[in-house]
Amino acid sequence: MKKITLGAFEELVLLTTGVLEGNAYGVTIKLELESKLKKSISLGALYSALQRLEEKGWVNSRIGGITEKQGGRRKQYFDITKEGILALNEVRSIRNELFDRLPQSKISWLKS
Amino acid sequence: MSFKHNKAKPPKLGKWLLESFCSYDFLSTALWDMEELFHRNVKIKGIRKAKLLYLKEAFGIVIYLFFKGKSQYSINKTAMLKHNFLISYRSFFKHKSTFFINLIGLTSGLACTLLIYLWVADELSMNKFHENSGELYQVMQNAESSRGIRTVPYTPGPLSATLMEKFPEVEYGTSVLTHDYFEGESYLSHDRKFLSIKEQFIDEQFFKVFTFPMSRGNSESIFRQPNNVLISQDLATRLFLNENDAIGKTVLLQNEEFDEEFIVSGVFENVPNNSTLEFDILFNLQKIIDINNQNFTVWYSNNTYTYMLLKAGTNLDDFNQKIYGLVEEFEPKARSKVFAQKFDETYLNGSYENGEIIGGRIAYVGLFSLIAMVILIIACINFINLSTAKAMGRLKEIGVKKTLGAKRKTLVLQYFTEAFLMTTLGIILAFFTAYAFLPFFNQVTGKNLYFEIDATLVLIITGTIIITTLLTGGYPALYLSRLNTIASLKGKLIGGFGDSWARKGLVVFQFSISVILIVSVLIVSKQIAFIQSKNLGYNRDNVLGFTTTGIDESTLPTMHSLIQRLPGVVHSSYTAHTLTGDTGRTGGISWPGQEADESISMVNLEVGIGFTETMGIELVEGRTFETERSNEIAKILFNQTAIKAMGLEDPIGKIIKLWGREKQIIGIVKDFHTESLYEPVSPTFIQMIDSDFTNVFVKIQAGTELQTIDKLESIYSELSGGMPFDSRFVDRAYQAMYEGEKQVASLSKSFALIAIIISCLGLLGLTTFTAERRSKEIGIRKVLGASLWKVVHLLSTDVTKMIAVSLAIGLPISYFIAQRWIQDFAFGIDLSIEYFLFSGIITLIIAWLTVSIQTFKSARANPVESLRSE
Numbered sequence: 001m002k003k004i005t006l007g008a009f010e011e012l013v014l015l016t017t018g019v020l021e022g023n024a025y026g027v028t029i030k031l032e033l034e035s036k037l038k039k040s041i042s043l044g045a046l047y048s049a050l051q052r053l054e055e056k057g058w059v060n061s062r063i064g065g066i067t068e069k070q071g072g073r074r075k076q077y078f079d080i081t082k083e084g085i086l087a088l089n090e091v092r093s094i095r096n097e098l099f100d101r102l103p104q105s106k107i108s109w110l111k112s
Numbered sequence: 113m114s115f116k117h118n119k120a121k122p123p124k125l126g127k128w129l130l131e132s133f134c135s136y137d138f139l140s141t142a143l144w145d146m147e148e149l150f151h152r153n154v155k156i157k158g159i160r161k162a163k164l165l166y167l168k169e170a171f172g173i174v175i176y177l178f179f180k181g182k183s184q185y186s187i188n189k190t191a192m193l194k195h196n197f198l199i200s201y202r203s204f205f206k207h208k209s210t211f212f213i214n215l216i217g218l219t220s221g222l223a224c225t226l227l228i229y230l231w232v233a234d235e236l237s238m239n240k241f242h243e244n245s246g247e248l249y250q251v252m253q254n255a256e257s258s259r260g261i262r263t264v265p266y267t268p269g270p271l272s273a274t275l276m277e278k279f280p281e282v283e284y285g286t287s288v289l290t291h292d293y294f295e296g297e298s299y300l301s302h303d304r305k306f307l308s309i310k311e312q313f314i315d316e317q318f319f320k321v322f323t324f325p326m327s328r329g330n331s332e333s334i335f336r337q338p339n340n341v342l343i344s345q346d347l348a349t350r351l352f353l354n355e356n357d358a359i360g361k362t363v364l365l366q367n368e369e370f371d372e373e374f375i376v377s378g379v380f381e382n383v384p385n386n387s388t389l390e391f392d393i394l395f396n397l398q399k400i401i402d403i404n405n406q407n408f409t410v411w412y413s414n415n416t417y418t419y420m421l422l423k424a425g426t427n428l429d430d431f432n433q434k435i436y437g438l439v440e441e442f443e444p445k446a447r448s449k450v451f452a453q454k455f456d457e458t459y460l461n462g463s464y465e466n467g468e469i470i471g472g473r474i475a476y477v478g479l480f481s482l483i484a485m486v487i488l489i490i491a492c493i494n495f496i497n498l499s500t501a502k503a504m505g506r507l508k509e510i511g512v513k514k515t516l517g518a519k520r521k522t523l524v525l526q527y528f529t530e531a532f533l534m535t536t537l538g539i540i541l542a543f544f545t546a547y548a549f550l551p552f553f554n555q556v557t558g559k560n561l562y563f564e565i566d567a568t569l570v571l572i573i574t575g576t577i578i579i580t581t582l583l584t585g586g587y588p589a590l591y592l593s594r595l596n597t598i599a600s601l602k603g604k605l606i607g608g609f610g611d612s613w614a615r616k617g618l619v620v621f622q623f624s625i626s627v628i629l630i631v632s633v634l635i636v637s638k639q640i641a642f643i644q645s646k647n648l649g650y651n652r653d654n655v656l657g658f659t660t661t662g663i664d665e666s667t668l669p670t671m672h673s674l675i676q677r678l679p680g681v682v683h684s685s686y687t688a689h690t691l692t693g694d695t696g697r698t699g700g701i702s703w704p705g706q707e708a709d710e711s712i713s714m715v716n717l718e719v720g721i722g723f724t725e726t727m728g729i730e731l732v733e734g735r736t737f738e739t740e741r742s743n744e745i746a747k748i749l750f751n752q753t754a755i756k757a758m759g760l761e762d763p764i765g766k767i768i769k770l771w772g773r774e775k776q777i778i779g780i781v782k783d784f785h786t787e788s789l790y791e792p793v794s795p796t797f798i799q800m801i802d803s804d805f806t807n808v809f810v811k812i813q814a815g816t817e818l819q820t821i822d823k824l825e826s827i828y829s830e831l832s833g834g835m836p837f838d839s840r841f842v843d844r845a846y847q848a849m850y851e852g853e854k855q856v857a858s859l860s861k862s863f864a865l866i867a868i869i870i871s872c873l874g875l876l877g878l879t880t881f882t883a884e885r886r887s888k889e890i891g892i893r894k895v896l897g898a899s900l901w902k903v904v905h906l907l908s909t910d911v912t913k914m915i916a917v918s919l920a921i922g923l924p925i926s927y928f929i930a931q932r933w934i935q936d937f938a939f940g941i942d943l944s945i946e947y948f949l950f951s952g953i954i955t956l957i958i959a960w961l962t963v964s965i966q967t968f969k970s971a972r973a974n975p976v977e978s979l980r981s982e
Contacts, residue, residue, distance in 0.1 A: 026145030027152075044147060044176035044855045047138075053184060076141040 004056050006087050012037075013049045014088060017059055018080040025077045026050075050078060058084030126170035133174045139186040142173060164855050192522065196529040203506070203530065210498045213877045217870045218538030221491030222576065223545040224866055227553050228484035229572055230546075230561045235477050237386045238459040242323040244421050247262045247283070249428075249452040251275070252419040253439070254467035263464035263833035267418040267450065268439060269401075269408035272317070275420055275438075281431055285420040286317035289397060289408075290389070293415055297661045297838050298367035300343075300349050300393060305712075306835055309347065311365070312391035313400050321421050322389070329359050329378025334396050341365075344392040348379045355379050365395075366662050366808060366835065369403060385560050388459050411443035419455060428452065476856065483863050486625055488576075490867055492583040493618045494746045494874035495534065499527070499588035500615060500630050501881045503595075510592060511601035523593035524684045531585025535577050556858050558851070587614075597798075619878065620918045621913065622871040627922030628929065629864035630951040635930045635943070636857045642941045643853075654812045655726065656821065657690060658839035660805055662832035666782060668805060670721075674827050675808070680816030685722035686805040690842075701797070703768040704759045713755050715796040723798065724749070724781060727810045734764045734779030744800045748775040753785050754795035775799065793889075809842070872962040875911065879963045883907060883970040891975035903971035910965055915959045919952045926951070 006014070018025040026043060029050075033041050045047050053059045059078045130142055144167060153162035177186045178194065242248055255262045272285035291298065291310045300309045319331045327345055334340040338739040341363065348355040351363065358376045365372055374395070383390060397416075401408045407415050419739060422431065425579045432451045439446045453461075453469065463472040503510075513523065547563060554561055564567070604737045663671060668686060676685045701714055717723075721744075724736045732752065748768065755763050763777050783793045825837040883890070891901055898906075927948065934940035 026141065027148045030145075030149070042172035042176075043142070044148070044172035044174070047142065047173060047185075048176045048180050051182060055182070073144040073147065074140045075144050 004087075006058075006091050007049075009045070010049050010053055011088065011091060013046065014058055014080060014084055017050075017053075017078050018084070018088070022077070022079070024079070025075050025087055030080070043090075053084070054078075055081075057081060058087055120159050120162070122166045123151045126163075126167045129170045129174050133177055133186055133190050135185050137185050138853045146170070169567040177357070193509070193664050196526045199509075199526065199973045200530040200533050201487045204533075207502060207505075209880065210877055213873045214495050214498060214534055215538060215541070217491035217494045217579070217873055218534060219541040219545060220866050220870060222535075222539050222580070223483045223549070224358065224487045224863060225576060226542055226546040227549065228480050230478050230550075230563070231553075231557060231559065232481055232572070233568070234386060234559060234561055235460065235473065239386065239456040241319075241384055241386060242455075244321070244323070245456050247422050247424055247426075248321065248455040249420050249422055250455045250458050251420065251435075251450050251452050252458075252464075253414065254449045254451070254464075256449075260463075260468040264414070265417050265458075265468055266414040267416060268411045268414055268443070269416050270411060270442070271439070271450070272315070272416075272418045272420065274442070275418070275435065276317075278438075279431070279434065281422050281426045283421040283423050284317040284320045285418065287315055287397060287408075287416040287418055288318065288389070289313035289400060289416050291391065293368065297659050298365065298662065300347070300351070300360060300837055301364045301366070305351060306489065307347065307350060308564060308838065309393050310391050311367070311393050311395060312389070313395045313397040315397045318394075319336035320636075321419050324383065327379050327380050327381050328355060333377035333379060333381070334394060337375070337377070338396055338399050338402070339372075339374050340395040341374040342378040342380050343376055344382050346382050347392045365393075368661060369400065371662075386980050391802050412438060412446060414453055419451070422452075426453075464692070468740065480859070483860075487584070487863060487867050487870065488580065490622050490625060490870050490874075492580060493622055494870065494877065495531065495584040496587045497615050497618055497874055498589055498877045498881070499530075499584075501878060503588075506592070507533055507595070507600040511597055514597040515601070516634075520593045524589040527592060528581060528585040528588035531588070532577070533582065537574060538580075539577055556862075557855055562565045563748045567923045585882075590708070596890045615878070616914055619871075619875065619914050620921065622874060623915055623918035623959070624922035624925070626868045627918055627951060627955050628926040629860070629867050630770055630954060631923070631926035631930060631948060633857070633861050633864045634947050634951055635934070635941070636853070636860060639934065639937065639941050640853055640857055643937075643939070651768070653843060654814055655842040656812055656817075656824070656839050657730075657842055658808055658824075658828065658837065660686070660808060662835040665803055665805070668830050671808075671827060671831050675810060675824065678820060680813045680820030680823075681728040682811040682813050683722050684721045684810040685726040687723055688718040688801060688804055688806050689716075690807055699773045701768060703760060704766060705759060712754075712795055714754055717786070717796065717798045718801045719798055719806075720801065720805060723809075726809045727784075728811075729784055730782040732782055734777070736779055736781075745802060746775055747774075747800065749779045749781055749798040750777060751781050751793070751796040753783050753793050754797055755780055757795045770797075770799065793814045814874070868958065872958060875959060876962050876965060878905065879911065879966045882964050887970060887973070887978040890970055890973070891978035892976040895979070900968075900971050904964070904967045907967040907970065908960060908968050911959055911963050912956070915956050919955065923948050923952060 001035050012033060015031060016029050016036075020028055021034060026046065030041055030043060030046055033046075033095075050059065054061055058081055060081055062077050062079065064075045126146075127143075130139060130146070134142055146166060150162055150166050153165055157165070178190060197293065239245065251267055253267050255264060256381075267287075269287060272287040275282045276285040290312050298309050298311050299306050300311075301307070314334075316335050324331075326342075328348075329342070331342065334342055343351075343358060343363075345355050348358040352361060358379050361372050361376050363376060365374055380394070383392070385546070397408075407413050422428075435452065438450055439448050449467065451467075457469075459472075460474040461472050462476065463470050463471050510523065543563075550561065550563070586924045660668065672684065672686065675681055681950065693800050701712065719737075721737050721739050723729075734749075736749065737747065737851050748770065750758075750763070758768075760777075763780065766777050767774050768777060781798070784796075785793060786796060810820075810824065821839065824839070828837045829835060859921070886907075890906075893906075894901060927943065928948075930943055934943065973981060
């Protein structure tokens with residue numbers, strides 16, 4: 001079986017979902033990401049990422065805030081799963097390891 | 113969330129987009145988020161921006177869903193659409209030749225439509241830019257004479273003021289004197305820089321009636337000082353480099369009436385292309401009234417154009433009834449009536465017969481719109497024919513789909529998708545093609561058209577896409593979706609007989625149109641050649657004409673003798689008229705034996721010595737004007753038509769009266785044309801004058817044109833003080849009279865060519881298809897000994913029959929159309945049978961040649977290739 005990978009944008013979405021804890025749905029994730037990345041993010045791209053994450057089992061979705069009067073609109077909240085955290089951790093550890101192996105001369109650029 | 117209370121609603125289009133692509137669960141999620149975002153945006157960015165963002169997001173979601181999304185989030189329609197796109201793409205790719213035939217046809221058809229749309233839109237926008245264009249009227253005058261009623265735009269000078277005074281409906285009336293009034297060129301100069309100009313004289317109401325915005329200074333300023341003028345931005349930059357520098361500068365105007373300095377008091381924005389009033393400098397009308405009082409203040413002198421603003425809600429018919437006899441009220445002898453016509457209609461409906469509006473350029477607008485439509489239809493027919501013909505190859509596809517439960521609607525949608533893709537691709541290419549051909553099109557039409565992406569253009573393009581998709585996709589979609597499931601799985605076409613008839617009928621239609629176009633092009637170009645070579649009764653070769661602007665009347669004899677001494681000059685003469693449309697006309701002639709109420713309107717040519725010799729007008733009897741004799745002013749020449757009209761016998765030596773003065777007839781000249789060939793030769797007289805000359809004509813010896821023109825130019829500039837020499841050969845001026853016909857001729861040539869190419873492409877596609885289908889039959893025939901020609905004949909018979917039917921339909925129709933057109937000319941060519949025979953044979957040959965590309969290929973193919981598969 002092919003190893004399931006986590007894309008760069010997916011990673012950001014997954015992280016934000018975790019950070020927002022309990023209040024992560026389309027609008028909040030979008031606004032949070034936009035304020036952090038300082039660029040606009042299309043809802044389409046966001047949904048597509050969330051749908052992929054849900055398929056991989058790294059987020060769960062639950063329904064909240066159904067308004068009967070609004071005629072079929074509902075809030076879909078996303079929560080990060082344990083597998084999601086593991087995946088994030090894995091990506092992070094790979095990254096950290098690689099970063100640590102950067103030559104000291106390059107890292108010293110950070111301080112200047 | 114309390115957005116219930118907020119009144120702002122997201123755009124319907126965005127919601128509709130989401131609803132038609134998203135699955136139910138996903139839709140409700142997306143809608144919540146979208147609306148929350150929307151209301152947030154309304155608060156921080158405003159409603160307009162928020163709506164735009166909503167649409168953008170909706171498109172984004174749909175596109176993600178379409179290209180990347182999993183099917184569980186979208187509804188089945190999305191998947192079907194994806195499938196249809198894929199199938200269309202594969203079918204285009206599989207049948208490349210059909211695809212290109214369709215694409216080329218649609219592209220050229222749509223490009224023609226786009227170009228014609230630009231032209232038509234421009235024609236329709238003429239004079240519509242004035243703010244008050246809804247209430248803006250021009251007053252026209254019907255002058256009655258024995259030859260019938262002639263409608264002219266020239267009106268008496270006092271008319272506008274009288275209209276304003278006497279009729280409460282008239283809000284403002286204005287008199288305008290255009291540059292037509294001056295026969296020669298006019299020049300404006302500053303610091304010895306001469307520019308040819310189009311001047312116009314206006315009164316105080318001009319700017320109240322028309323909308324010509326100022327860019328510098330005040331438009332009222334020219335009415336404060338009689339020597340103030342307003343100039344256009346273009347003129348200002350050409351004279352002074354910068355329009356800011358223009359105000360207060362002195363300019364010198366030179367034409368037949370003026371040699372005077374004026375002060376620039378304002379600059380107006382350039383007159384737009386779609387204005388029939390063309391001018392680049394404005395003078396106070398009072399200026400010319402002061403010089404030539406009686407031309408502008410009496411009722412029998414018609415020089416100015418009259419325009420007015422009527423109060424909103426005025427009934428035009430009632431108003432016209434009121435002003436009908438106005439001129440005769442003031443000038444009982446005038447025999448003319450006035451009527452008002454909406455100003456923006458005078459351009460398109462500018463032809464009159466018996467004082468009634470009978471159309472005009474609007475006919476060309478209609479004609480070209482029709483041509484655009486016909487070309488588009490021809491292109492659509494290709495698509496229809498080829499798609500239905502190709503249905504054979506797709507029978508299995510349809511059968512399998514139907515077996516799996518595809519509804520008819522699904523199949524219909526599939527073919528419409530295909531047609532839509534084709535059309536969209538076609539229109540994108542057509543846009544580029546039209547853009548590339550625009551300079552050429554502008555040159556032919558003499559316009560300055562350009563693409564401007566605005567709401568109307570977008571609307572037209574969307575409309576064209578929809579109509580073309582329906583036209584091209586409609587029949588194939590209904591036809592293919594109707595097929596019987598089991599029969600189509602077996603590969604049999606049911607009802608093939610009727611369908612091949614429909615296909616043949618469409619081809620016949622295409623070629624009938626092509627035949628009509630070929631005949632029309634042939635006849636239009638023959639008629640134009642005929643006009644240009646027609647013996648006009650005078651010899652216009654090598655006759656050069658120029659105006660005497662800037663030359664003092666007293667130096668004319670000097671100039672004349674200088675010119676006559678030049679070695680390359682055969683004859684020379686000066687006149688007050690030209691032979692290319694600019695002549696006087698009068699009914700004020702009386703002759704012995706005239707009935708009491710008889711009057712003939714005659715063309716009046718006022719000329720100097722040597723006119724008939726210079727123009728090569730032949731003398732039939734008597735003599736012409738001679739230098740040696742005195743009192744030639746009391747003599748007169750007539751043409752044959754005039755003598756016949758007056759019924760004079762033995763006319764030489766008889767005395768007639770012109771404007772009350774007696775003149776003796778000294779000669780008769782052969783008939784010659786002074787007007788357009790739409791009119792028969794008019795009765796004409798030639799009289800001598802000794803002043804008020806405006807034109808000089810010089811007959812130059814063939815072969816010495818260049819040197820002689822150089823010398824003439826130096827004489828002219830010496831005597832006129834450095835004015836630019838503006839000369840033109842009479843035959844060129846003559847050709848310019850038929851500019852309209854020439855434009856129509858070259859445009860119809862191009863369009864006919866396109867129509868024929870598209871038709872032939874379609875025919876080629878069909879023949880290819882037939883040849884493919886009959887390849888086994890051909891193989892067997894060849895094995896049994898059929899010759900190459902036998903096979904070619906076999907494949908071309910069908911085509912020949914179709915073309916024959918097209919000819920039978922197209923030729924009578926084209927005869928009818930050609931006859932109608934030729935009737936407008938007083939001197940038209942005979943519609944001989946040759947033209948039609950020729951067009952028919954041409955069509956047949958073109959069709960055969962087209963078909964032969966394929967027939968020879970299949971006839972030469974090795975029968976083994978086609979037979980081995982079984």
